[in-house]
Amino acid sequence: MQHSTATLRRACAIGATIAVIGLSTGFGALTATTAFADEQPVAPTSTATASPAQGTDSTADGADESAPPVPAATSTPTAEATADPTAEPSLPVSTPAATATPDPTAPVTAEPAAxxxxxxxGDATVGSTLTATGHDFTGELTYTWASGDAILPTTTDSYVVAAAxxxxxxxxxxxxDTDESATTTTAVVTHAAAFPEASTEDDPITFSAVAGERFTHTFAAEGFPAPTYSAAYYSLDDPYASEDDGDESGYLPYGLSLDHATGALSGKPRxxxxxxxxxxATSGTTTASQYVNITIDAAAPLGVEVTAEDKDTFLTAHSTSWVIERNGTVWTFEN
Structure with missing residues (x-):
């Protein structure tokens, strides 16, 4: 088949256009793949379209006027920079603060003396030994002891507490001897409870009394605080020794009572x-015991007691008693 020259020119023009577009696209892709991570994004470039000059024949060499114009090359926007995922992040570097250097010429302040x-x-109790110790003194030391406001004769570093x-x-x-001085004081001195007259379970103190006649004795114990007094079973091994019902009448002779504040035992035994x-005796947390044995003798006879009972009703009936005093007075009792 015969082809016209105009047709061939039109075909060539179309082919050239496709080639130009393909080439432009290729360069654009190449530019995108070779962008560096530190490049800043580039604003897209406006598309420039070539327009034929006014009054100029756009058909070259007698080309067919009906052939479509060849579009101008279009610039492709540059791709934005892509960060490299393998790059290490940069961290801020801090500068350490400068350390002040002591001035070697500054005067040195001496620490004050202790x-x-x-x-x-030692314990502040009668009979214990107290020992004094000085700290941070210089030179020879002397000791002055005092009990209350009274200066004691002791001049050594120890003192035995007296009952006074x-x-x-x-x-x-x-x-x-360098004029240094210091003073300290104990707590109030206590005195454990103690009886001046010693006694034991095997060696008690003994008393005697007569029934119906007044008896008085004070059991005075030493101690500070002031002791208080109570009566208890004689033997600590007594099976009832731990019982305390508050009734001391079971420990003492009938008719005698104990003053808990003074330790006085008094009354008329019956x-x-x-x-x-x-x-x-109890003083603070300390106690002391005085073992006592008292014998009460019968008083002089009051008279004669006579009791009469019926032998048939001896175990069931009441009896009658008469007490005849020495002066002849008769008392009758129905039992």
């Missing part, structure tokens, strides 16, 4: 016999 002190070892110190405080002052019991 203040001398004194301590006392009970209820007072003991103080000691340590003085050095029945003869021998009685054993303990007087317990």
């Amino acid at each position: 203040t001398p002190t004194v301590t006392i070892a 110190d009970a209820g007072k405080t003991i103080s000691v002052t340590i003085t050095s 029945y003869s016999g021998t009685y054993a019991f303990r007087i317990v």
